[in-house]
Amino acid sequence: MRSCAGPRHARRPVPTLLRSIYLPRSTDAAAFAMATYGIPLLVLATTHSAALTGLAFALEWVPRLVAFAFAGMLVDRHGTTAVLRTASAGRALVVLAASVILPTQAGGHGATLTVMLLAALTGILSECSYIAAETAGGAAGRQAGARAHRVQSALLGIDQVATLLGPALAGLLLDWAGAAAMLGVIAVFSLLTSMLAPRESHRAKPAAPLPVLQGLRTGWSVLRALPTLSWLVAGLTVSNLAVGLLQAATPVIVLQQLGHSTADVGLIWSAAAVATLIAVAVCRRSIDRFGLWLVGAVSATIAAVACLAVSFADTYHTYLALIAVLMAGEGGMTVVLRTVRSRLIPADVFGATLSLTILLLLLPFPIAGVLVATVPPTQLGHLITLCAALQALSLTAAFARLRTAPALRARCL
Template identity: 80%
Template sequence: MRSSVGPRHARRPLPTLLRGIYLPRSMDAGAFAMTTYGIPLLVLATTNSAALTGLAFALEWIPRLGAFAVAGALVDRHGTTAVMRRASAARAVVVLAAALVLPTQTGGLGATVTVMLLAASTGILTEFSYIAAETAGGVASREAGDHAHRVQSVLLGIDQVATLAGPALAGLLLQWAGSAGMLAVIAAFSLLASALAPRQYGREKSTAPQPVLRGLRTGWSTLRSLPALGWLVTGLTVSNLAIGLLQAAAPVIVVKQLGHSTADVGLIWSAAAVASLIAVALCRRAIDRFGLWPVGAVSATIAASACLAVSLTHTYATYLALIAVLMAGEGGMTVVLRTLRSRLIPAQVFGATLSLTILLLLIPFPLAGVLVAAVPPALLGHVITVCAALQALGLFTAFARLRTAPGLRPSFA
């Protein structure tokens, strides 16, 4: 008769990276991408209004900002498994309810209210599952030690594959299967993410969970004590205003100004994801050889140059190519950010500090949606030019301050 040694949960083998991190992250990233890019397309198809499309983009992101503080505290208190499982399941319920309700509405106020509520509620739930998945990735990165950037590059690759397939799939489903078809697929990804939620038995839980406001103060204190991470977050926050504006304006520019379909909007972000995947693969090897700062500085230069050129184009093919180049540069900077973040933030306050950094990075996105809602479509090009100039200035300042920061040269890798 086999004897037991220790409690039952202690005998469970820890999951592999594939099962415990990469697979659930893939399912959640698929739902994330389809929600982020598909809901504004659904709003445009339902309301035929550029202003409401921009407002829906803002409504997707404004609740997310409030959710981050709560999500970080909940992850620190209850762990990634519980938070991701419940948030993903709730998202599935919400989108399935919308899939049942929308076909019964023929437009007007009812349909508008439904899609706007859908944008806000999925935004909140998506960020809860994202924080849980990102925290699980942070645990895996810390355990990888000097190879943390390799784990982060795989996670970023998963996100970019989802961004490759998600927008294109959302646009195609919306065009050929209607709102119910698109929302049903989002629900399927959400249910799979809930079922496969990362099981890191006790590793990710904080020993001293904090209230939300105290968690924000802890995150802010931690960020201030890490100047290299602080400057990088500052530069990327300014950059995200331009990125968010291009995301929010894409349905209006492509459908209304360039005369293409919703599927073509998704194709733009899919092509951008391919470029970003290539950039991530190159950056993974480049960081090993050159260190974090050179890779980040080159990526920032590429992103800023492409963004400045976007406002000058008037053809779909050129617009697609420039967005792809821009997101390739963004992908390189994201590898640098995630690697630096996973290495510098102490494990016991990782959830709270992660929440604060992502909160800062996402503040520009609802502002971008408000700009698209408020600015006439004919003037969007001028607004993009101004935001691109701010992006270039912000990234230059950030990487200039990081040039002499310790630990960002080849010896760090």
């Protein structure tokens, strides 16, 4: 008989970051990346229409932008565990239903409607799971204190690995095993996320449910009250216009102007993901030694110079290298943003404020798509130069304003 046996719950091991944060984030990021890039491929394979493929991509992202508002409200009201489990399980059910329905529809309007609904529904559910996983990561960063940047850089690394491997895995499965296999793997990753969702030990709840618009107003009020975060978000929002423009214009530039293939377009973003992973690892150690501001300012300078040089690239390999350098700089700034965000935003309104900041950061992407659609391909170089100049000005203003900000001056030891 043991004389010092405590209550059963007291003997449970404390969950590690790997089990409680990194594993569910990895499975969710894998499902997110496979759905984002694989479902448009599925639309193309089903409908054989480039126009519908582009529309499907829009149907994934437009609901995601709308979902940010109520996703943050749901997280603040119900907590990360409930939202992550529900959204992931819902995504699994949706893709499994599509994998059963599609083989019964031999083309035609029924198959088109199925894949388009699949794109819209997975977009909404993926955004809800992402906000929940990001909120859990923010809480882990707050608990880490001065080492918050290490948690955030690890989460960013997970996202980049998923971005590197997810599209390739989706395309490979679709090509060699068919739509059912690809959708089945997305479902497996989604179910794993639902099962691995971290339990919350403490969570402050609002006194009453917040409507969506009130959640946005709450996030806006918090953002205005945090000038350090406001300046950083503003600078990165303008920077994302240049990044989004390059993402939208790269197929046109690589295929029509540089004379390469669609596979070479994919290689560019794979190289960019690898460069971002290296940059995240470097920034993680550099922040310990030099602090957030210096690492952020250097990353911003690298991104701005590379973006300005892209419009003058006249060979594929030069273009690839500059895009990789640009995304490495963006990766460094993202580590800084995530660290500042996890330190400054109060826990009880983190979901609403996180949703607003992500919404602001993603708004330039559809604008960039409209610009590429309306500007003649021969003028894209001038448009990229203009947006790169705006990026350089905005980042210079932001980091000059943040030079004395306490949240960025302290070193993380």
